Amino acid sequence: MKQKIDKQLVRHIAELAQIPITAKEEESLANDFAATLKVVDQLQKVDAKGVKLTYQVTGLKNITREDEVNKKNMFTQKQALINASHTYDGFFVVKRVIDAK
Amino acid sequence: MLNKLTLKQAIDKLDNKKITLEDIWADVLSAIKNQNDKLNVYLAINKNFKSQPNKPLKGLPIAVKDNFCTKGTITTASSLLLKDFVPQFESTVTQKLKDAGGEIVGKTNMDAWAHGSSTETSQYGKTLNPRNTQHLPGGSSGGSAAAVAADMCIASLGSETAGSIRQPAAWCGVVGLKPTYGRTSRYGIVAMASSTDSPGPITKTVEDAAILLNHIAGHDPLNATSSSEKTPNFTESLDKPIENLKIGIIYHNLEGLENVWKLFAPQLKIFTKLGASVKYAQAMDPKHAISVYTVVQRSEVSSNLARFDDVRYQHGRDTFGNEAKKRIMLGTHTLSKVFNTHPYSLAQKVRTLLIKDYEKLFKKYDVLISLTSPGFAKKVGATEGSAMFGELEDMLMEVSSLSGMPGISIPCYRDEKTNLYLGMNIMAPMWREDLVIQVADAFEKNTSWNSWRNNNYQ
Numbered sequence: 001m002k003q004k005i006d007k008q009l010v011r012h013i014a015e016l017a018q019i020p021i022t023a024k025e026e027e028s029l030a031n032d033f034a035a036t037l038k039v040v041d042q043l044q045k046v047d048a049k050g051v052k053l054t055y056q057v058t059g060l061k062n063i064t065r066e067d068e069v070n071k072k073n074m075f076t077q078k079q080a081l082i083n084a085s086h087t088y089d090g091f092f093v094v095k096r097v098i099d100a101k
Numbered sequence: 102m103l104n105k106l107t108l109k110q111a112i113d114k115l116d117n118k119k120i121t122l123e124d125i126w127a128d129v130l131s132a133i134k135n136q137n138d139k140l141n142v143y144l145a146i147n148k149n150f151k152s153q154p155n156k157p158l159k160g161l162p163i164a165v166k167d168n169f170c171t172k173g174t175i176t177t178a179s180s181l182l183l184k185d186f187v188p189q190f191e192s193t194v195t196q197k198l199k200d201a202g203g204e205i206v207g208k209t210n211m212d213a214w215a216h217g218s219s220t221e222t223s224q225y226g227k228t229l230n231p232r233n234t235q236h237l238p239g240g241s242s243g244g245s246a247a248a249v250a251a252d253m254c255i256a257s258l259g260s261e262t263a264g265s266i267r268q269p270a271a272w273c274g275v276v277g278l279k280p281t282y283g284r285t286s287r288y289g290i291v292a293m294a295s296s297t298d299s300p301g302p303i304t305k306t307v308e309d310a311a312i313l314l315n316h317i318a319g320h321d322p323l324n325a326t327s328s329s330e331k332t333p334n335f336t337e338s339l340d341k342p343i344e345n346l347k348i349g350i351i352y353h354n355l356e357g358l359e360n361v362w363k364l365f366a367p368q369l370k371i372f373t374k375l376g377a378s379v380k381y382a383q384a385m386d387p388k389h390a391i392s393v394y395t396v397v398q399r400s401e402v403s404s405n406l407a408r409f410d411d412v413r414y415q416h417g418r419d420t421f422g423n424e425a426k427k428r429i430m431l432g433t434h435t436l437s438k439v440f441n442t443h444p445y446s447l448a449q450k451v452r453t454l455l456i457k458d459y460e461k462l463f464k465k466y467d468v469l470i471s472l473t474s475p476g477f478a479k480k481v482g483a484t485e486g487s488a489m490f491g492e493l494e495d496m497l498m499e500v501s502s503l504s505g506m507p508g509i510s511i512p513c514y515r516d517e518k519t520n521l522y523l524g525m526n527i528m529a530p531m532w533r534e535d536l537v538i539q540v541a542d543a544f545e546k547n548t549s550w551n552s553w554r555n556n557n558y559q
Binding site for chain 1: 185186187189190281282283296297322323325326328388389391392393395396403407410411412413414415416418419421423426427429430431433434435437442444446447448449450451452453454456488489492503504505531
């Protein structure tokens with residue numbers, strides 16, 4: 001699991017996670033990550049060969065519901081947009097994603 | 102002084118018409134007015150209530166952690182990103198609280214996004230511990246625990262991912278009950294780690310926790326992971342003898358715990374006196390739980406918090422505080438494909454081992470008991486420069502969180518000099534909150550550590 005944590009890697013992760021960070025933060029985050037990943041590395045010492053993974057603890061499987069509209073649990077268009085920063089004509093306005101750079 | 106009533110006392114006195122709901126609210130609101138500026142417990146206060154004499158909770162003032170969505174009332178999760186977020190729907194748990202006649206008196210401060218165990222990471226300022234204001238209340242449900250400790254409510258709701266109900270309860274000298282994962286619905290709670298998040302009561306007494314849990318538990322079709330397991334009447338576990346119960350004590354020989362253990366160990370004697378069998382047992386080293394929790398929690402955080410941006414919530418991802426940035430980015434990293442051995446998969450495997458270890462112990466013991474936190478409440482400012490603060494403070498509870506098992510923290514020692522408390526963590530197998538309540542109630546009623554047990558209002 002070992003991997004060197006440097007500022008370049010931190011920049012890359014920040015971009016993937018869409019978290020804007022400053023140059024000063026790059027440094028302190030790199031240090032914090034190294035400290036935390038050291039703790040995580042202890043897992044390598046545990047013999048977990050052949051052990052099943054636990055994603056869910058109550059054993060529930062394939063919980064489905066009828067494919068019906070639940071009108072009690074529905075937003076009006078106004079409610080759906082009420083917390084948006086920009087709207088236009090009943091739509092969300094989003095930043096350009098394609099060809100953004 | 103009616104703000105000092107326990108939930109049970111308040112309900113009984115209203116039933117007997119000895120006091121009025123208006124008087125209780127007046128005293129609670131005045132306690133808030135006198136203390137909130139200093140303690141910073143509430144981010145929002147509600148003064149409107151209606152008497153509901155025919156409902157079980159009567160219209161009593163209940164504090165709610167600010168990560169429960171409340172329809173029409175700003176819900177921030179103590180973050181700046183959600184500063185102006187007005188939910189258009191109600192969380193299932195607060196809806197159930199309201200249906201039972203509970204009134205929300207305010208939304209309480211917490212670690213931002215519930216990321217922490219101090220309430221110092223709140224983007225609206227830290228909360229101080231009402232027992233000693235030089236110290237932290239713990240977290241993430243620090244505001245809810247402090248509201249109870251300072252009698253600024255009759256009872257409160259918090260949520261726990263790994264220790265966030267029990268640790269602040271321990272540090273504030275109150276009772277905190279983490280139900281079995283899936284016992285209470287996660288619907289409408291600002292998500293942290295979806296595979297362990299569990300809302301639950303923070304209260305003055307064990308009895309109050311049982312009463313509140315009765316009202317908020319149950320299957321919820323809006324939350325696919327909520328269980329259809331039958332909800333028992335938890336108050337039936339009160340005042341029950343514990344003779345013949347088998348109690349296993351764990352984490353007694355951990356390095357660094359020697360000093361608090363000296364104070365904790367004598368408190369266990371009461372169980373023997375009451376006829377239970379008390380034995381020391383050996384659990385897997387909690388350091389593995391810290392590692393597993395760190396990977397699982399960061400990974401789930403990075404996924405859950407991906408949805409928050411200025412398109413839907415007005416404020417952008419640049420407003421995340423340092424702790425949230427760290428956790429989101431670390432989770433992004435642990436979920437990425439750069440590793441030979443995938444840390445997320447490895448963590449989920451070791452999680453299985455930790456669960457099996459507890460299951461094995463529960464074949465021998467009815468309940469497991471440990472300290473809640475490795476020590477007393479830390480001083481204000483303690484999180485500074487400590488990348489793993491929460492994980493270390495919560496390590497004794499992490500297995501029960503990762504496994505979904507229920508647990509309660511009750512006050513079990515008070516330091517006379519500092520007025521700070523130690524918490525006792527009582528854990529049981531899945532769906533056995535009844536055992537946790539039974540043992541905790543027996544301890545509380547046969548010792549004098551609970552500061553409400555001997556009040557003059559009984």
